[in-house]
Amino acid sequence: DAKTTQPTSMDCAEGRAANLPCNHSTISGNEYVYWYRQIHSQGPQYIIHGLKNNETNEMASLIITEDRKSSTLILPHATLRDTAVYYCIVLNYGGSQGNLIFGKGTKLSVKP
Amino acid sequence: GAVVSQHPSWVICKSGTSVKIECRSLDFQATTMFWYRQFPKQSLMLMATSNEGSKATYEQGVEKDKFLINHASLTLSTLTVTSAHPEDSSFYICSASWTSGNDEQFFGPGTRLTVL
Numbered sequence: 330d331a332k333t334t335q336p337t338s339m340d341c342a343e344g345r346a347a348n349l350p351c352n353h354s355t356i357s358g359n360e361y362v363y364w365y366r367q368i369h370s371q372g373p374q375y376i377i378h379g380l381k382n383n384e385t386n387e388m389a390s391l392i393i394t395e396d397r398k399s400s401t402l403i404l405p406h407a408t409l410r411d412t413a414v415y416y417c418i419v420l421n422y423g424g425s426q427g428n429l430i431f432g433k434g435t436k437l438s439v440k441p
Numbered sequence: 442g443a444v445v446s447q448h449p450s451w452v453i454c455k456s457g458t459s460v461k462i463e464c465r466s467l468d469f470q471a472t473t474m475f476w477y478r479q480f481p482k483q484s485l486m487l488m489a490t491s492n493e494g495s496k497a498t499y500e501q502g503v504e505k506d507k508f509l510i511n512h513a514s515l516t517l518s519t520l521t522v523t524s525a526h527p528e529d530s531s532f533y534i535c536s537a538s539w540t541s542g543n544d545e546q547f548f549g550p551g552t553r554l555t556v557l
Contacts, residue, residue: 363545365548367485370532370551370553371550371551372445372447372534372536372548372549372550372551373485373534373536373548375545375546375547375548378545416484429475429485429487429536429546430487431477431484431485431486432484433484434484
């Protein structure tokens, strides 16, 4: 599975959009981009995933570049409860779901 | 929907004892369950993958005789840490998926194990 690169940390003002980037330059054609987040001392929470089209759900939007080498997770109106570590993971379709390789992620701090 | 629970949420035990952690999918049948371990300020590391009714597949470096995994039903998997030692103190997290394909995993809240 392709590796991902994320900034170590980011700050965001409450109520503003949080844009979390992820580079996955070695992604292959059948690999999806997944985003999870982990609030301190809790289990990870699924946010969103996509292949090549932009995706949106009630939690976030996922923007994937045309060459699929990078993506951005957008939290449109960040709240204090969105403070967490956000993990970007690429996963082979049909491969073992267990190979969710969690990198260090981005620690997002939402400030009042 | 898609809720996964773990029990206990935290446990303290003496060195040399065994500890069992349960992972349950409350509202769906989990074909596959996964066990992760997370040390302080580190990311999650997959320990093993288990499919209902078959033996678990362990990641490299994880001792299968020390971390016993049982996935006897589609809603329950257990992880037993045998002869626990202080270095086994960690946050253990399970997840469940209703298929073995490309669906999201649903994570439990985690179990914090402290071995004295």
